[in-house]
Amino acid sequence: MNLDPRLYAVEERFCGVKRVIAVSGWKGGVGKSVVSCVLALQLAAKGRKTGLLDLDFTGASDHLVLGAEPAFPKETDGVEPHLLAHGLKFMSSAFFLGGKAVPMRGGEVVDALRELIAITRWGELDYLIVDMPPGIGDATLEFSRLVRKTEFLAVVTPSVLSASLAAKTVALFEEWGITLAGVVENLAPQDGGASSLAPALARVAYDPALESALGSPEALLKTAFAKDLSAAADRLV
Amino acid sequence: MHEWALVDSVVKAAEAVARESSLKTVGEIVLVLGELQSIDRQAVDTIFAELKARAAEPVRNARLVVESEPTVFKCRACGKTFAEKDCAALDPVEKEAVHFLPEAARVYIKCPACKSPDFKLEKGRGIYVREIRGEQ
16 A cells, blocks of 8 residues: 555645645746745735745755754654744755755655645645745655645746747646746846736835845845845735 | 654545545554664554554554564675664764764765765665555
């Protein structure tokens, strides 16, 4: 028989979560981690019960963006996410990796993903923001298979390399019946044309001060980056 | 504790199998614990007794049989098959990390022959259900 029992717990673990929004750019380096973190902080600051799950196993960085201690989470009937500023609940594989790089192949990513989502108890949430790894590989396929309510938020840049991949992936997701929550155009030029993908949630300009705000949730919320991105948070609530 | 979430998933799996296979009663669940994850066996028994009392009717009198599976690694770089005892012992913090997320072993365990972290976990990673026996 050899059943993986973790798969049977997933539905219950997400039953208290109203919306699951997977932030993906499919292309690497488009800024999805910072978009994920700031968007989650903004929703939490608006009083919405919000969680953030970093699923980028081999490149987890949300803990650095948010300045979260990489300590083991508490255990009570499962594993509790860390509680950050504005009541944001946060879970990441980085809590278990001692600040070190971890080499993982596809099957191992699937196993780690199943473990993390089967043991984490989110409770009641209005939004769970999920920072996805780049691409439409194992983590994306497995997460959207197991958590059927997942909507995707696409982060794109004006580069044709990002835009063309996003357009192809969005078309594929439409065929699969996966909902697109919206598009955030990052690193947008002041006078350039907007992304052709819809629905557009926000255009975010390059913010040279963003780097110095990394590690501080309150400083992040005051950046020009956050000001531009707030249109996305406003449209999602 | 962490074990609670895993045992809860075992009970949910048994409920689903009973439903799908039209079992009136589940007599026995054979659960395998991979040694790498260091699951507390006594905690598993205690939590199972607590959760099955609240489970769907067919699972309420199920017996849990727990088997232990030694961990077997196979290095993808040099092909060596090895066990955890062949590697440097993990400290308590590393052990705890692997307990939460067995894939963390790739940070702390290396092939004893060639030091590669690129190994396959052939056996003994974590939990799985080998068998659910019941009556229709």
